[in-house]
Amino acid sequence: MAQQLVNAIVLGSVLTLFALGLSLAWGTLDVLNLAHGALFVFAGYLAYELTKSTSLSFVPILVIAMAGSGIAAVAMELVAFRRIRTSFPNKRQAELSMLVASIGASILLNQYVANKTDNQGFSPADRLFTVHGYDVLGLKITNIQILIVVVAIAVAVALDYAIRRSRQGRAVRAVAYDPGTAEMLGVNVNLLSAATMFISGALAGLAGVLLAINIGGEDIATGEYYLLTAFAILIVGGVGSIRGALIAAYLIAIAETAVIAYGPSEYRDGVAFLLILMVLLVRPQGLFARQRVQRV
């Protein structure tokens, strides 16, 4: 029972890191980035490649991998999303086209990784991070799991604080609300959008590298499960809400773990989808977001 809870908390932490980046991009830039899963796997691949070909230690490799996925996300913003957002006649058309552009980006990145790894799964060598197991009051937990939980909570708290309190955070919220007016008030919208995409991509990368160490390997299919579950987290927590995403990630992780442990375990994947449908039916703005005013 308690062991299941530990597993759920670790899963919830990986999901939090993954979902925060996705939520940031959708909440501020209206990009539902379907390439987020590909960015996640891409960083895992970078870490694997760097471990193989250099003698760098864990922290620099993690930083480089995060920068790599962050830069890939910025490239998507510069090549496609920005142009679509500014030059398309209406918002709905822009949303659809950004979705398809992100599908293209996801195919491109995934295929790059697949070709480089001959379509095999890859796992960073033990040299990168030596996993130790501990016995705490009869519960099994590893050092990477502790790291994942600490990092996820720290990142969520820091991001929440930055968005709510800092000057840049206020600018990000202004851009999310009305980019035109924000621009007029002296916010550099282009720079801020690129920075937001960078953070979004880097967070996907952080989750990707930590997960690769924790589960001992990933392949390009790994991203899809996290992407679909992250959709559920965004819907349950409310798009753009960092606290909501944090709570929803743990809720869904606990629900999935409970179904695996005690329920019909084959229905594990159904949990997230059922939650999406139920929450959208009852409270479309998410369980933890404030009511959104809709104008005609």
Place this chain on the structure above:
Amino acid sequence: MPLASLSSWFDTNETLIQNIAIYALLAFSIQIVLRSGLFSLASVGMYGIGSYVVGVLTTEHGWAAVPAILVAVVVCAVVGWLLAVLLVRLRDLYLAMATVAFDLMVGVIALNWKQVTGGPVGLFGIPLAVTTTTLVVTVLVIAALLYAMEHGTMGRTMETIREDEALAQSFAVDTRRYRRMAFVVSSMLGALAGAYHALVFNTVSPGDAGFSLIVLVLTMVIIGGYGSWIGALIGAILITWLPLRLESLSDWWYAIYGAIMIVMATFMPGGIYGLAQQLRRRSTGLRTRRRAARGLSAPPVSGQQV
């Protein structure tokens, strides 16, 4: 002689044509809702339901193909209507999310309801009851219906709802009724595509209607252009045929395909159909201007010609 070469071309490309026809039906089903301003992807789930209904009825209960298809379409029409009623408040990406969740639930149920759906292996031995000719004729008939709809009052009403829902309501248009109708028609088309898929390829498996199919069909409709059924058809042909063409080029074909998608999505707001219309408008604009310029210098045209 040319007829013989045509028939041999047909034989070598038969699977391609079957795939294009089935994808075209599914792309139509998504195009219909997008054109009415509803970002619903529910018809992919209906595709799954349709193929399983036909699969179960024909293999377990020995039904003939035609009644099985009809039952599949009717079942999905009812499910589609229910979904439309349930999801009445949702818009844009939220509606997309909810319908994607519905599609994936269908997949999860197909995977786990083993007594009926055959679980992960799916269903085998479905009769090969639908010929390529039937497929192509169906696509043409549906296309003709869509053409009539787009050019009639209904098409214009739906366009108004898409552009400005409040305006449509102020003209006494029952927007919710149209919404439900678009949902139901889309669901029926999705079911038809799924039923045909089962009867052409004689198997059904839970992976058929997964997230990758949603992504594929959405790509077809957006790249082709959701403004018209023509766009959906162009998209279905291009996105089915292009990977096969690129595959022979190099190991990097799928990456190239991804790059092409990014470029098309970024530079063509209305897809290929929208681009073609823009070009046509520009060329007719030029012709009118040239004619006007000529009219200035030439003697006035006689009144009879007006």
